[in-house]
Amino acid sequence: MSESREPEHCVAFDVGGTSIRGGCYDPATQSITASAHRHTPNLHAHAGASADELQAKLFVELEEMARELAGGKLPQLVGLAFPGPIDPAGNVLSVPTIFGRQVGPPRPIGRQLSKRWPETQVVLMNDVTAAGYYHLNAPDESFCITTVSSGIGNKVFIHGRPMVGPGGRGGEIGHIVVDPAPDALPCDCGGRGHLGGIASGRGTLAALKRAVAEDPAGFENSNLAVNASGAEQITNEAIVAAFHANDAWVTRHVAGVTAYLARVLASIHTAIGIERFVMIGGFALALGEGYRSLLAQLCDDSCWNLGQDWDKMIELGTTGSHAALIGAGRAAYDNWKQPS
């Protein structure tokens, strides 16, 4: 589709495992002018529902929200960010947080929505891709965005476009095996020893709990022991607080798991020379500047040095629905102007 005119309405969506956020995107100011949110019809809210039934409910919610945001009619342009990998044909490959692990074959959500809304251009993207569009400093920039929350995901943008490959499998560094031990921590995809199960918030919590058993004296002397009498009482919030208090024992264990992530980021740098790495996600941003500088040091330790300055290359980004909606709106508008 070739378009030279402006879309009458551009609505952006950020579909998460628990809530759907929507907003009117204004291309002129690159901002969200009105917003709405609803609960995602997921497998927890509708126990026993099939993935097809959940998807049908999701489409109804999206359509109602789109009309609400676009003054009663369907918008001409929709940017839809989804929490799972998507291939270039608009097939959603896996969305465990909404449909569960058993999703079966790829779901052609992009094509189904276009059929349902024939007058609307639907631009479907992964949610980390949407966050990447938000963090683009220039339309042709090349950089890597990585989210560290309960899991880990990334997208590498080359000349302003996310590179996911012909099969849409790129940007999933969370599912690289970094610990081949048969009893390595499980990942939310069902695999074991994956980066996302080890260096994420969930993985860090598991590592600290294991460390209590292996080094009880270290735990007793740590800041964590102030509010937790044993491994089972440790929380991510307590880890973040101890990390901010510069607790040496906690920092050492956070560094232990973060080193796996650093090696993967160093692989991206050494493979294709990316020089800007933006970190987002609840866990990374809660740990904050200390995490950024620790990760930069660990990346520096993970590859040779041809003059690159990891301290300048690793930065903290912005997370949250606002960033995701603006990113989804930007991506949709970019596609409207320059259809791929």
Ligand SMILES: [Zn+2]
């Ligand atoms: Zn995995």
